[in-house]
Amino acid sequence: MKDSAVTTETTLAIDWSQIDTVLFDMDGTLLDLHFDNFFWLDHLPQRYAEIHRQDEAEVREKLAKKFAAKRGQLDWYCVDYWSRELALNIEALKHEIGDKIAFRPFATEFLLWLKHHDKRCYLATNAHRKSLELKLARTAMHDHFVAMISSHDYGYPKEHDGFWQALVQAHGMDLSRALFVDDSLDVLRAAKRNGVGHLLAIPNPDSRHPSRDTGEFIAIGDFRLLMQNG
Incomplete structure (x- = not known):
């Protein structure tokens, strides 16, 4: 952890009286990023090589x-773009490994806690609508949100100021x-630039990987810590 990120999870405190709205990223924040990492880094290269009859090592290099x-x-987040670019049905290939879609620990408990405390929750994701629909079918997340926003609705990724202006x-x-809770530092920096008052970073978006440095942002790897005050 960088010196600027001095607040640790053991000292984390949120003044919930200053918060009306909670915005969540999806992949790597509420859901385990393992599904996405496995799809793009393993499943897709393997299936591309099989379908197009190419060497898998060469495919991996080309895709990277x-x-x-x-x-x-x-x-980068668009299912339709990559389907055209790679001459594959990306949506169908994602369905092949849909059993790997899973909530991060205590995500649903935290969403229920927020509802109990009358906080308005929104999903704000860069995921394409086709990816979002697949994950909703597996998790029933829609029950927890006032609205579920894909950056594709606005024509800007969350890294871009235009997303936040359109959201407001x-x-x-x-x-x-x-x-706002997200696992991307670039997205969190855009949120801060556009006036989001409270920001938390996920240090461990993929359960199979170790925690990462969250730079200038406070890390929250365990949602239970946010339910201890409020």
């Missing part, structure tokens, strides 16, 4: 370059009284 070129852009215009929320 394609992904890097689109990182942080809306296309569409939902009329006061971002200064919102808590």
Whole structure:
């Protein structure tokens, strides 16, 4: 952890009287990022090589370059874009491993706690609507949210100021009284730049990987700690 991120999980305290709205990322925040990492880094290269009859090692190298070129852009998250680009049905391939979709520990308990405390919860994800629908079918997350927003609805990824401007215009929320939880530092920096008052970073988005440095943002790896005060 960098020196600037001095607040640790053992000292984490949230003044819930200053928060009306809670915004959640989906993949890596509420849901285990293992599904997505496994799909893009393992399942997709394997299936691409099988379908297109190419060497898997060469496919992995080619895909890595394609992904890097689109990182942080809306296309990077777009099922339709990658289906066209790779001549594959990405949506169908995701369904093949749908059993790997899972909540992160205590995510549902925290969502229920927030509802009990009359906080308005929104899902704000860069995931394409087709990916979102697959995960909703597996998790029934829709029960917990006022609205579920895909950045594709607005034409900007969450890393872009345009997303936050469109969010406020569409939902009329006061971002200064919102808590936003995400596993992407670039997204959190965009949220801060656009006036989100309270920010938390997920240090362990993929259960199979060790925790990461969350830079200048307070890390919250265990949602139970947020239910201890309020």
